[in-house]
Amino acid sequence: MLDQKDLRPKDLGRPDEQLIKLETYNLMPLLPPYDKPGMQPPISEPKPAWREKYCASLDGFIGLDTLTRPQTKEEEDEFVRKFLSGLEKIFSDANNGILEPLLLSFEYCAKCNTCSEACHIYKAAGDNELYRPIFRSEVLRKVVKKYFTKSGKLLGGFVGADIDVNWETIARLGELAYRCNLCRRCAQTCPLGLDNSILSKEIRKIFSQEMGIAPTPLHNKGSMLQLKTGSSTGLTKPAFLDTLEFLEEDTEEKFGIKLKFPVDKKGADILVLHNAGEFIAWPENPVAFAILMNEAGLNWTLSSEMMGYDSVNYGLWYDDVQAKKIALAQMKAAKELGVNRIIVGECGHAHKASIVAGDRMAYGDAKVNVESCLPLLWDLVQSKRLKMDPSRNNFPVTLHDPCNVVRQMGIVEPQRNVLREICPQFREMTPHGVDNYCCGGGSGFAIMNALNFPQFRDNVASRMKFNQILGAFQGKMEDASQVKYICAPCSNCKGAMRAILEHYDATEKFNLQYGGLVELMVNALVSMKRPYFEFLE
Amino acid sequence: MFLSLIAYAAILLFLGLSAYKAYQFSKLPLHGRMELYPVPKEKGFEHGGSFYEEISWWKKPREVSHVREIVEMFKEIVFIKTLFENQRPFWWLSYALHLGIYFIFVWTFLLVAGAVSMLNGIVVAANTTSVWGLLLFYLTYITGIIGLVLAALGSGLLVLRRMFDSTLKKYTTPQEYFNLLLLFAAVVTGIITWSSDFSFNSAREVTAGIITFTPFAANGLLVVHVILVGIMLIYIPLSKMSHYVGKYFTFHTVLWDNSPNLRGSAIEQKVKTATSYRPTTTWSAPHIQAPSSTKK
Numbered sequence: 001m002l003d004q005k006d007l008r009p010k011d012l013g014r015p016d017e018q019l020i021k022l023e024t025y026n027l028m029p030l031l032p033p034y035d036k037p038g039m040q041p042p043i044s045e046p047k048p049a050w051r052e053k054y055c056a057s058l059d060g061f062i063g064l065d066t067l068t069r070p071q072t073k074e075e076e077d078e079f080v081r082k083f084l085s086g087l088e089k090i091f092s093d094a095n096n097g098i099l100e101p102l103l104l105s106f107e108y109c110a111k112c113n114t115c116s117e118a119c120h121i122y123k124a125a126g127d128n129e130l131y132r133p134i135f136r137s138e139v140l141r142k143v144v145k146k147y148f149t150k151s152g153k154l155l156g157g158f159v160g161a162d163i164d165v166n167w168e169t170i171a172r173l174g175e176l177a178y179r180c181n182l183c184r185r186c187a188q189t190c191p192l193g194l195d196n197s198i199l200s201k202e203i204r205k206i207f208s209q210e211m212g213i214a215p216t217p218l219h220n221k222g223s224m225l226q227l228k229t230g231s232s233t234g235l236t237k238p239a240f241l242d243t244l245e246f247l248e249e250d251t252e253e254k255f256g257i258k259l260k261f262p263v264d265k266k267g268a269d270i271l272v273l274h275n276a277g278e279f280i281a282w283p284e285n286p287v288a289f290a291i292l293m294n295e296a297g298l299n300w301t302l303s304s305e306m307m308g309y310d311s312v313n314y315g316l317w318y319d320d321v322q323a324k325k326i327a328l329a330q331m332k333a334a335k336e337l338g339v340n341r342i343i344v345g346e347c348g349h350a351h352k353a354s355i356v357a358g359d360r361m362a363y364g365d366a367k368v369n370v371e372s373c374l375p376l377l378w379d380l381v382q383s384k385r386l387k388m389d390p391s392r393n394n395f396p397v398t399l400h401d402p403c404n405v406v407r408q409m410g411i412v413e414p415q416r417n418v419l420r421e422i423c424p425q426f427r428e429m430t431p432h433g434v435d436n437y438c439c440g441g442g443s444g445f446a447i448m449n450a451l452n453f454p455q456f457r458d459n460v461a462s463r464m465k466f467n468q469i470l471g472a473f474q475g476k477m478e479d480a481s482q483v484k485y486i487c488a489p490c491s492n493c494k495g496a497m498r499a500i501l502e503h504y505d506a507t508e509k510f511n512l513q514y515g516g517l518v519e520l521m522v523n524a525l526v527s528m529k530r531p532y533f534e535f536l537e
Numbered sequence: 538m539f540l541s542l543i544a545y546a547a548i549l550l551f552l553g554l555s556a557y558k559a560y561q562f563s564k565l566p567l568h569g570r571m572e573l574y575p576v577p578k579e580k581g582f583e584h585g586g587s588f589y590e591e592i593s594w595w596k597k598p599r600e601v602s603h604v605r606e607i608v609e610m611f612k613e614i615v616f617i618k619t620l621f622e623n624q625r626p627f628w629w630l631s632y633a634l635h636l637g638i639y640f641i642f643v644w645t646f647l648l649v650a651g652a653v654s655m656l657n658g659i660v661v662a663a664n665t666t667s668v669w670g671l672l673l674f675y676l677t678y679i680t681g682i683i684g685l686v687l688a689a690l691g692s693g694l695l696v697l698r699r700m701f702d703s704t705l706k707k708y709t710t711p712q713e714y715f716n717l718l719l720l721f722a723a724v725v726t727g728i729i730t731w732s733s734d735f736s737f738n739s740a741r742e743v744t745a746g747i748i749t750f751t752p753f754a755a756n757g758l759l760v761v762h763v764i765l766v767g768i769m770l771i772y773i774p775l776s777k778m779s780h781y782v783g784k785y786f787t788f789h790t791v792l793w794d795n796s797p798n799l800r801g802s803a804i805e806q807k808v809k810t811a812t813s814y815r816p817t818t819t820w821s822a823p824h825i826q827a828p829s830s831t832k833k
Contacts, residue, residue, distance in 0.1 A: 008707045085821070094818035096566040096811065101791045103565070108783040111699075111708045112631065114624040129707075138708055151712075160710035188573055191613075191620035191631075192780050193787030195571070212822035224824065321825050341593065355589065356570050359798045363808045367798070375592045410574040410587025434574045434585035 007129040009138040012172050013164035018057050019130065019172070022456075026126040028463060031470040033477055034504060041503065043459055046452055054451070055171035059130060061456040063178035063448055066220075067171055067213050076167040079211070083170045084147055086210025087140075090202050091148070097320060097360075102202060105194040106141065109134060115186035115196060120437045121179060124463035131460075133186045133196040136176045139163065140199050143173075174213065177203035178453075181442035181461060182317065183403040188434070201443075204318040214318050217447045222314040223322040227329070231276040231310035240309050243279050244302070251287050256529055261290050264337065265301035271339040272300055272373075273330070273354070275347035275491035276310035282494060288518035288532065289345060292377070295527065296385045301339065308333030311344055312491075313353035317443040327358040334368045341369040343376060346516045348402030348490035349442075351409060372405065374489065377517060378414035381421050387526040390422045395483040397423040397520065398472035400465070400497070401436035402490035410434070415489055415517055422524045429468040437464045439488065441496025457496070458503035466500050469512070477510055483535055486514040511535070540755060540763045541747045547767035554774035558782045562790075567804075567811040573792045577609035578602050587795065595799060606793060613788065615639075630698055634691025634720070640684030641724075647677040648737065652745035661741060674736070681737050685728050692721040716778055723769045726762035 002011065004020045011019065024040050034040065046056040053069060054062045070076045089095060090102065115133040116122050122131045129135060138160075145152030145161035152161030163169065180200040187195035208214040216222075226232040235243070244261045251259040262268065272293070278285045293300050303309050307329040315323025331354075334342050344351050354370045380386050399419055405411050412433050419426040429436065439446075440462025448457070470477060473484045488494050497514040506512040513535050523532040531537060575585035578601040588594045612618040617635060620628045651661045651673045661670045661677075696717045699709045731740050746753035755763075773779060798804045819825070 005703075082821070089818050089820065092818040093566075093814075093816040094820060096814065096816065097569045100562065100565040100568045100786065101571050104562075104783050104787045104791065108777050108780045108787070110777070110780065111705060111713065112620065112624065112627055113704055113708070114620060114627070116704075117623065132704075134708060155712075158711045158715075160712065184573055187792070189619060189623040191617055191623075192784050193619075193792050195573075195791075198571075209820040209822050209825060212824065219824075321820065356572070360567065360569055360804070360808050360811070363798060363805050363812065364800070369593070369595050371592065371594060372589055375590055375594075379592055406585070407574055408572065409589050410572070410576065410579060410581060410585055411589050412574070412581070412584050412586045414590055 004129045007135075009135055009142060010163045012139050012176075013166050013169035015168065016057065017051065018060050020059050020128070022059060022125060022128070022460065024459065026128075027459065028124045028126055028467070030463070031467050031474070033510070034466075034470060039504070040459075043455055044452070050451060055168075055175050057168060058172045058175045059179070059456070061179075061453055062175070062451040063215055063453045063456070064171075064174050064207070064213060065216050065450045065453075067174055067207075069171075070167065079167055080165060080170055082211045083206060084143075084165075086206035087144060088148060089210060090206060095202075095205075095320075098198065098202070101195065102198055105137075105196070105198045106144070108192050109137060109141075109194055110192060111138075112191060114189050114191060118186045118189040120183070120185070120440070120464035121181065121461055124460050130176070131179055133180070136173070136180065136203070137196050137199045139169075139173055139176070140203060143169075173203055174207050177201075177207070178215070178445075178448075179456070181403075181438040181440065181445060183438035183442050184407060185403070185435075185437065188407065201318070205320060208319040209321060215444060215448050216450060218314045218318055218444045219322075222312075222444075222447070223319065223326060226307070226310060226312065226314070227322075227325060230306045230308075232312050232314060233276045233280055233310070235276050235279065235310070237304050237306070237309075240276070240279070240304055243283075247279070247283050247287055250283075251291075255532070257291060259287065259290055260294070262301045263304050265299075267338045268299050268301035269340045270298060270300040271303055271308070271334050271337055271342045272345060273311040273334075273342050273350065274302075274309070274345040275312050275350055277312070277491055277495075278345070278347075281498075282491070282515070284519055284532070285346060285516045288516070288522040289373075291522050291525070292380065292386065292518060295525065296380050300343075301337065303333055303337055305333050305336065308337065311347050311350035311354065313350060313357075314444060316349055316353045316357060323353060323357060324361055327353055327361050328366075330354060331358065331362060331366060331368045335366070339368075341371060343371055343373050345373050346489040346491065346518065348404035349492060351402075351411075352404035356409060372409070372411050372414075374405070374411050374414040374418075374517075377521065378417045381418050381521070386521070388422050388521070388524040389526050390424055390524055392524045392528075392531065393423045393520055394425060395485060396425045396427065396473055396476050397485045397487055398427055398429055398469065399432070400429065400439060400469075400486060400488040400490075400493055401432055401434075402488070402493050403436070403438050403442055405490065406436060407434045415487075418517060418521065419487065422520060427472050429472045437468060439465045439490075439493040439496040440500070441492045446492040446495030446499070454499060454503075458499050462496050462500045462503075465496070466504065473512070477512075480509065480511050482511060483533075484510070484512050485520070486512065487517055487520060488514055489517040538750055538752055540743075540760065541750045543763055543767040544747045547770040551770040551774060554771070555779060555782055558774055558779055559785070562782065562786045566814070567807045568791070570794060570796075571791050572795050576793045576795050578606040578793065579795065588797075595797070599799075601795075606789075610785075610788065613784070627698075630691055630694045632691075633687045634695060637684050637686070637688025637691050637724070640680045641688055642684075644677060644680040644684045647673060647680060648741055648744040649748065651677055651737075651741045652748055655741060656745055656749070662738070663736065677737050677741070678735070681731070681740070682735060685724055685731075688724045689721065689728060692717050692724060696721065712776075716776060719765070719769050719772065723762070723765040726758065726765055730758050730762045
């Protein structure tokens with residue numbers, strides 16, 4: 001094992017059982033009240049059986065649960081061969097959709113190292129060399145130079161083609177691609193406009209599209225399940241309709257509201273596309289949407305047709321082919337319903353997938369107009385179509401900016417305008433807006449709960465966000481009688497919030513609550529007879 | 538004659554290869570959108586906003602400010618703004634080098650202007666009666682001194698910084714040291730060559746000789762300097778030092794692109810072409826049915 005400070009990109013092929021090890025005392029310190037000893041759970045060692053089966057030789061964590069160790073030398077060689085074959089393809093016309101940004105980011109890095117300070121994972125891990133944004137990129141460059149450039153073949157180490165490529169190198173590189181949230185904050189600070197996350201994602205793509213290796217929650221139980229059943233949750237049409245019926249009854253029972261979800265309403269103006277996980281994990285969110293839209297008198301509907309009731313598109317994180325299949329199927333479902341527009345609910349990556357990535361996947365009649373729910377929600381508040389009583393939200397509220405919605409789409413103000421209007425104690429995190437940090441759940445981390453990966457996510461990836469939250473509530477944290485609400489208008493971000501609050505036992509100890517934006521809006525509705533939040537009861 | 542040929546060939550190759558590089562990037566297929574905010578041409582630039590902040594954005598007139606984009610690009614090119622904001626210690630060195638290069642560019646133009654003026658009978662000197670000659674003399678003098686000193690300091694100190702910074706050392710390849718040392722050598726040989734006459738009268742005479750293909754007496758140092766500058770000019774567009782080309786594309790066509798695929802737009806036409814393209818290479822994973830249909 002190496003001291004992380006001595007680690008160099010070419011060390012990725014070293015035969016060590018594990019390259020580096022993370023200890024909680026080396027991580028970025030947390031703010032009060034989590035600065036005291038014993039407030040953080042320790043990081044445990046991977047089980048010996050996991051070391052034998054998977055690639056735990058990077059930092060001890062395992063994200064790629066479908067990457068298993070080969071039994072023979074032939075299998076090892078075949079693994080490397082397949083990777084190299086995929087690596088060549090990312091620079092071919094099979095990858096046209098990203099070729100220009102990829103070539104630019106691949107060729108022009110000046111190694112000024114400006115990106116490191118912007119990376120929440122690098123900083124949270126205590127400036128750990130392994131997670132430096134250019135570390136991974138440089139490994140990839142070395143491999144490409146070694147095998148696919150004349151200069152690398154002729155001049156070797158002079159141009160940086162000095163890495164040993166073996167099973168361990170490639171497997172570790174695959175794991176390392178899942179130590180980046182693809183939040184693109186580093187790209188914002190690059191003087192040359194380059195983007196390390198493109199290279200992380202390309203590695204993930206080679207593993208998935210060429211080698212058939214991707215984390216189970218993203219692929220087999222994610223995009224594959226969605227294409228088969230209509231939802232990555234496995235929720236089928238009958239189950240979805242049952243769920244809606246249950247939620248209608250439950251809402252009436254709890255709040256006395258006769259709620260009706262419009263379903264498959266032909267020719268409705270709006271199709272609301274939710275992350276189907278919301279119906280299972282946070283049903284209060286789609287219920288709140290329905291309450292608001294019904295009260296505002298909007299002509300809207302949900303779809304119960306195949307691919308019409310789940311906005312997620314995990315392909316965005318690891319596989320362009322899956323991403324395109326899903327995006328086109330979702331557009332088709334909306335087309336068949338004859339709606340004017342799709343409104344994407346509170347799900348960040350679905351925003352990016354349907355509105356930005358999907359934008360250039362189809363044209364003409366095949367394309368549907370898609371927009372974010374956030375401008376609509378602000379309009380409902382601003383135009384006074386909904387009667388609100390802000391005093392009902394009179395507790396500290398902070399806002400998390402989902403990277404996909406804010407940094408990558410420029411939807412910055414509508415959600416904070418709503419909060420400024422309906423939450424008297426709204427306060428910003430530092431930094432916020434387009435400069436905000438990822439929640440640590442981005443690019444699939446929020447749903448990657450297999451083996452010991454949650455330990456990496458909760459201790460490292462979400463650490464900066466947890467500190468931002470603690471910072472926003474300084475002075476209020478210790479008072480456990482005081483509700484403190486983290487507004488995260490994104491399903492994945494909520495998943496990450498749920499995980500860190502559990503990890504640090506922060507709801508139990510300090511009354512730190514989390515949820516979306518629409519829940520706060522419904523809680524402030526004058527027409528509500530009782531608080532929408534259970535924690536206010 | 539020999540030096541004239543080198544000079545002309547190097548300049549032509551520098552321009553030609555740079556233009557070819559730009560042409561290659563401009564011919565790459567349409568890529569998926571990858572904006573990062575703030576995007577200068579958007580009217581919500583101040584808070585990093587975009588047209589997506591509006592309801593039914595596709596119905597609203599697209600308001601973009603190309604002037605603001607040009608202003609922001611200008612700040613990047615002239616001041617390396619992003620580096621200034623995000624890594625000040627490195628910016629001092631990098632900016633010294635870049636500013637030095639900009640001054641040397643201007644100085645070169647002034648030398649040519651001075652040489653052409655001289656050939657037309659205008660005296661370019663401190664004691665000339667011609668205002669133009671006087672202006673050229675002093676501007677050449679100032680830009681030359683500043684340019685050479687800054688470029689030498691910048692390139693030299695960047696080499697040292699890379700050698701002695703424990704992080705940068707790990708990531709800098711021998712080729713990257715070579716790149717900086719080539720710039721340093723080209724500039725330092727220039728400083729030594731002209732050190733006997735920092736008013737650059739001899740440099741102007743050499744420039745005149747080069748422009749007119751007139752043979753002139755050249756010492757060994759001058760020959761080495763011209764050859765080094767020639768090699769540098771040809772090598773830059775072939776290496777990653779051609780980031781002056783790449784940077785335009787990373788910002789203008791990737792991070793600040795922001796052109797939605799609206800009905801009847803030019804982008805729609807490009808999407809049409811891209812989606813009808815059938816790739817010659819396909820992915821091999823079992824879940825991907827041939828032919829591949831990656832995002833185009």
